[in-house]
Amino acid sequence: MKVAIYTLGCKVNQYETQAMEQELRRRGHQVVAFEEAADVYVVNSCSVTAVSDRKSRQMLYRVRREHPQAVLALCGCYSQTHPEDVEKLDVDLIAGTGDRSGFLDLLEQAAAERRHIVALDRSFDHRTFEVLPAGGLESRTRCLLKVEDGCVNFCSYCIIPYARGPVRSLPLDKAAEQAAGLKAAGYREIVLTGIEISSWGQDLKDGKSLIDLLETVAAAAPGVRLRLGSLEPRTVTEDFCRRAAALPDLCPQFHLSLQSGCDETLRRMNRKYDTARYLQSVELLNRFFDRPAVTTDLITGFPEETEAEFEQTLAFIRACGFARMHIFPYSIRPGTPAAKMRQVPKSVKEERAHRAAAVAAELRKNYLEGCVGATYPVLFEQPKEDWFFGHAPNYAEVLVKGTDLHNEIRPVTITSTDGEFLYGTIKE
Template identity: 30%
Template structure:
């Protein structure tokens, strides 16, 4: 996400935020925006206008890290033109590289670790008043969540609002840097999450997306005995949220009580993102994933048995060290068996600290590229088939924003998380409306709102 576009009041100071990576980083960028709004910073979508630039980074994949370096290189010119500009870097790359980022990029003023975002306003203030450049990387979480409460005038939200409910990961998959840069699992107390969700709803959010690196193992380390399914039930019963989603789930932590939530809670959208990563048990074992292909398929059957309308998306990786053509074929077999509605596919790359970087039998880049192309072609056919099967159905769409598809169109999502473009104006934003699907494409649907849309309060369902 680039430049969170809100609240551009006539403030003397401007903040530009550039976010790389996952939705949890998007949430952290919102926190930065809210924290600095308390010091009078208004958001700008133009980096050249900014007094403070904050780059929120991701190092989960090598490519993401290279994009961060390339952006930082481009920011150098802005600092030359405006020496008072403060440039801060946060997120996983900041945590991983620490003060070496200050050496490599001498125009960067602030490096903050993943556990220290709450300190950012103080650090910005001290650098502004002449303190030296700083890398702040505490080992423990700093007070970070509660400072947001009681500052409601600084809160802005969109139709869909992310809320992080847990952070970190204890799984140590052998290819993944997350446990090293985000730390071990820790969860937020359920009452605190409930308070935040209700506040977001009061500020205009219709859908809340609950986030965590391993969201369905929520509750570890909390004094209260709350499972993730309990948290969902609490939010459904005690807030006015219209739609709930969550991501990312680990297959081994997908329990029957969580599956039952898809049956019992009307607010919970029938969609789950359940990364499988590989279809070969030999590779799954080397990845340290904690399930077999058969166990994964069994969980999918349980989900579909409980909630036949549920849609499934996943992450998959090609070219893990030692992956043979035969292993790769098993990944394709699993895809044919499950028929995911959407799939995010990646080439394996060595990441610092991880066990897999030392594994022998690395797959060549050429072979990885060829496997990825083959896999993506298979998924494209499955996704299109699934999208075509939507034509003629009427789905409830939450209208989120203007569409990228062209003028006079708005965009929203079905409960199954499919993007639908439809003709309409900004007046539809935030409305839940029944839409008949008329056309299907590779990545989206087109639909026609079912009339009548007019209500006593305007246009809407």
């Protein structure tokens, strides 16, 4: 049968979609683009915000309208967190966030028998890590390696722990095996991803932590660039930095989730660090790495945030000197403690997001200007108009004049920047 999958949300969802596509092909099915005619359409949903829920529903409505005879299936976080809402939709198969192989068994069953199947599970019963095939499309230069699932931080604005359940970790031997396979398949960069990768190893109870995983993957795939997904700031200790800096293929780009630069706001968010501890992490990274790119996320207009608290945040992000920031006005996530707090008006949330974005653009420009004159090994990915596009180890986007550079790593001397891209010439 022909199967098309539409993916919303995070890199974990992207990874799980790629794994399902591989397994479908192994079973003899044909995977087609979502815009094409198919026998089965799957929506791998997200529920991080109410907007994400709406996007999932809109896609389901669209498929049912455009392909009324096709089998329609839903999996992912939205179905896990809102089962009552989902069961009201005209969907043939409803499943949650666990057991992707079992989901495909049910998908085949739904297609063969043309009957309605509901197979939701209890996310808090998830206790083992489901090992899925890594990789994806062989033409890609960079691949994802899912090493962790679940989260127990319970930030006051986030529903994901309820969708994904407790922490489960990919064992070291399986991580090494998959990393070696990705190297053999020709990938030049592996991105370690998960719901909360800083929690890797908590469930294994053998004293190992994320840095042990990183060293294991590096040893299994020498010469392949390694990049870390989002980190909890407390992961960054002196021991972590010393050992990480000794890995020659680790990309010096670290995404430290911030959310707010005000201690009172962080407390309401139920974050597990304060600004002093966060700044310590930034300073450690700058001490052990040469101009690392420290990137982050920021929520503006969190419930009860005052103008004075927001001003503290602006001052703090300037002190950190981020290379790049993702900025979001707070979005109410029903079912979370923050949804019951006193809300900031929408206009204020958006105005603060614009002000924070202006500071972020200034910081990014400063960081990129500091790259001019340096030479970086750039992993090239695809042509972009009259240029060829790639990423430096610090994840800066680099453009050079050239052709046929796909999946090559070449030294590039940076000659200029426009505040968004770096421009350079290949060093012969």
